[in-house]
Amino acid sequence: MKKPTIVAIDDEIDFIDMLENYFKLRGYKIDIASSATQGLELINNKKPDIVILDLKMPGINGEELLGLLKSKRPKTKVIFVSAFDDAGKTKIRLLNAGAYAYLDKPLSSLRELKKVIDKACKKR
Ligand SMILES: [Mg+2]
Incomplete structure (x- = not known):
């Protein structure tokens, strides 16, 4: 299986730094952005298979970005990782x-996220 290309967007810098280290070590191509605007630019350049996306960010939020992505690049799989919790309402709306998926932050392990990504790419 060809390793997927990833763009991770989150205003929590420590989190995307951690993702970058983890996935680079494992041979994935990953680029990170701390805002949706920066992330959109990366997405246009890198044409990733997977976008890991935060929900709550200043400026354009994750839900708005999902809408843009779905119209521009419908095959890109969007995986939300967010601490936002309103009894699952937002999760269902986003799905x-x-x-593609919505994982709760903090993640129990990065391996959990890796599994979701690998599964998403098998189906292509
Ligand atoms: Mg955030």
């Missing part, structure tokens, strides 16, 4: 809007 209905085309998100």
Whole structure:
């Protein structure tokens, strides 16, 4: 299996730094951005298979970005990782809007996220 290309967007810098280290060590191509605007630019340049996305960010939020992505690059799989919790309402809305998965932050392990990514790419 060809390793997927990833763009990770989150305003929590420590988190995307950690993702970058983890996935680079394992041979994935990953680029990170701390805002949706920066992330969109990366997405246009890198054409990633996977976008790891935060929900709550200043400026354009994750839900708005999902909408943009689904119209521009419908094959890109969007995986939300967010601490936001409203009894699952937002999660269901995002999945209905085309998100591939929604994981709760903090993640129990990065391996959990890796598994979701590998599964998403098998189905291509
Ligand atoms: Mg955030």
